[in-house]
Amino acid sequence: MLSRTADCLFWLGRYSERAGNVARGLAATLRMAMLAQPLSAEDEWRSLLIATGCEPGFRAKHASATPEAVIHWLTLDLDNPSGIAACVEAARRNARTVRTALTVDMWEAINDTWIEFRRLDAIVMKGDRLPGFLDWVKSRTVLFNGAATDTMLRDDAWRFVHLGTMLERADNTARLLDVRHPAFAPSPNADAAQYAQWQAVLRSVSALRAYQHVFHARLQPQLVAELLVLRKELPRSLHACYRAVDTVLDAIADANGGTRGACHSIAAHLHARTAEGDMAAILEQGLHGFLTEIIDRNIELGQQIGLLYLNGRQT
C-alpha cells in the first residue's frame, strides 16, 4: 500500500474517532455543569478543554471559559484542529483522497456527515438543541465504525483505519481519566461531587451501564479506574485499545515483509502494562503519573508508526 494512502486511512480513523470523542466529552460535561455550583462549572469546562487537548488554542482566542465559548470552540470553530467541525472536515478530506481504498458504505457514512454538517448553522449549538446535535455526531461515528467493521476486507486498508481508531480512542480514554485524576486519589469519605466525577468519566466513554454489568456495585473510584484502564471487556478501555493496536501492528508487519520497528515494541509494552497492571498499586503510586506516561508513550507510538509506515521511507 502507498504510504500516503496508509497515512490518510490512519488519520481518517483518528479524526472520525476524535469527532465522536469530543461529542461524548461535551455531552458528559454539559450534564456535569448542570449539576455543579456556578463556580465549579467553569472548572468543568476547562477540564473538558484540557481533556480534548485543545486548551492552549482556546486561551489564545478567549479570555474565560464560558460555556458558550467552549461549546463553540469544540463544535463549529474551524480554528480548533480538534473541534468537531475540523475533525469532520479532516476525516472527509482524508477519505476523499483515498476514496478508492474505502468501501461505498464507509464513504457514504463520512460524506453524508460532511454534507449534513455543512448545512448546519450555529443555532443547533444553542440550548436545548445541543444534546441532539451531540447524539447525532456520536451516531455518525458509530455508523462509520460499523461500516468499516462490517464492509472492509481485512487487508492493510482496514488495518490502518483500525489502528488510527484504536490509537485515538486510547489517547481519549487516558486524557478523560487524567483530567479528573484528583477524584481518584485515595480518600476515606468521598463526597457527592466526586461521585458525580466518576459518573462523568463513565458517561463520557458510554460505560455507565457497563460498570454495573461488570461489578454489580456502587461506584467506587478504584473499580471505575480499573474498568477504564485494565478491563479488556470494555471496548474503550486502555487494555482493549492497546491489545487491538498491538495485534493490528503485528498483522501490518506480517503483510509488509516482516520488518518491525520501534512502534511494535512500544505497542507491546503498552499492551503489557495495561494487561498486567494492578489498579490498587497504580492508585497507590498515583494515577496521574501513570496516565501521563501512557499519554506520552502514545504520542511516541504515533510518531514511530509514521516513521515506519506513513511517511514514505526510501529504503
Next chain:
Amino acid sequence: MHADGAIRTPYTEMARFLDATGQEALDQKRREAEVLFRRIGVTFAVYTEGGDPERLIPFDVIPRILSKEEWERLSQGLEQRVRALNAFLTDVYGEQAIIKAGRIPRELVLENEGYLPQMQGFTPPGGVWTVISGIDLVRTDADQFYVLEDNCRTPSGVSYMLENREAMFRLFPEICARHRIAPVSHYPEELLETLKSIAPEGCTGTPTVVVLTPGPYNSAYYEHSFLADEMGVELVEGADLFVKDLVVYMRTTAGPKRVDVIYRRIDDDFIDPEAFRADSVVGVPGLMAAYRAGNVSLANAPGTGIADDKAVYPYVPEMVRFYLKEEPILSNVPTFMCERPADQDYVLANLDKLVVKLARGSGGYGMLVGPHATQEQREDFAARIKARPGDYIAQPTLALSTVPTLGENGIGPRHVDLRPFILFGKEVRMVPGGLTRVALREGSLVVNSSQGGGTKDTWVLLEDPPEAQRALPPPDEDARPTQSQSQSQSGRQQQGEE
C-alpha cells in the same frame, strides 16, 4: 428527429416511454439522479467562481441514442484518425517527412507551444504517443458527423460516461431493459490492458501500473480516483514517486516499489521539475530521465499537444491522406486561421456568423459564439484578433443536430456533442458510444461543463428497438423463497428495564 418531424428509428421506443411518463415523474427522476451523484461524490471543481467548490455536472435523464450502423461508421473514422495522429507525432519528432513534403508549414509545427523539442528523436514504448484520446464530434444531419477537436493530451470525462450508464440502470431499469444497449462498463479493463501493453521492454512479469494525479484539488480528481479504483491500481501523487538510478519507485508501507507504467493526468509542463517547469510541485523530479532511459512508460507520451493544437487541426485530414494513403472517413469543420490575411479578413467581416476560439486552450474559455454575441462582444473579439491573429481560429456555426432533453418547461431540443474515447496500445480499442455533452440552455451551442453544460448517457443500440412494447413476464409464483428463520418469542422472557 428527422427534418420532416418523424422520429428516428433508434428513438421510437424512448419516445413512447417519454410520452407515457410525463414531466412530473421525469423531474422526480432528475432529482433522484442528483442525490445519487452527490452521494457517490461524482463532482468536478470550478475555481473561477464562488460558491460550492464541488459541483455536480447536471445530468439529463433522457439518453442520446445511436444505431449500431452509425456507431460502426464512426468507430472506423475514429480509429483512422487516431492512427494518423500517432503517425504524425512519430514523424514530427522524427524525420519530419510531412514538413519536408510541404503538406504542413514548418513554423506551425516547430514553433508551436505544443511542440516539445525535448522529445525530438525519441520513440515512446510501443511507438504509441496517444494511448488515450478523446475526439469531439458534432452531427449536422442524419449522415454527417464532423470532428470538432482532437484531445490527445489528457482527455477527461470517461468516468461520467460510465457513471451515467449506472445512473440510467438505477433510475430507469425497465426502459433500459427494453433496448439492447451496447455495454460500456468494461472500459477500465480495456484501459488497463492497453496500459500494460505499453510497458517498457525490459519489464518482466505483470507490469505495475499507476494513475498519477495532481491531487484532490484538480477538477477531474474524481475521475482519476475512479479509474484507479476500477482498474485496481494505485492512485499516486507526485510526492508518492521518486526516481533512483533512473528507475521510478513508489513509496509504500513495505518500502519502495518499482513502477512500470504511469497513466499521468498531469500536463507535460508539470510532470518533472527537472525537465520542464521548475516550479512544479505536483511532478516527479527525474521522471523524464527515467522515461528516456526506457525504464518507465508514460501515457500519454509528452509532446502530444502538437497533435491536438487547434492551429494544427485543419491539417488532420491531410495527415490521413499522407500517412495512411486513405480518404478521411470523418470530416473536419471548415476552419479559418486568423493568421492568414485572407482568412482574417473573412472572419472580421463575418463575426456574426462564426464561432471564434483560441487556437490554444480548452474548456470553452475565451470563446465567441458570433450569432449569440452582442455587438460589444464582437467588437472586443475583433480587436483581440487584430492584435494577436495567430491566437485565433474561427469556424462556421454548424446547423448542429439536437436531441430531446428535459428542461424547466418540459422536453425540448438541445444541442449536443459526443466525445468517444479511443485506446491505442498494441491495437485500437473503443467502447461503443462515449460521453454526450449537452448545452442545457435553450439555443446554446456551448456544451463545456465549465460553461453550464450537462451530460447524458449515450446508447449505442445493438439492434433497433422493438416495434411493439414487450410485456413484462408475469412473476414466477414457484420461485418464492421459503420464509427465513426468526427468533422464537416464547422461550425466553424479554429482559427489560423496570
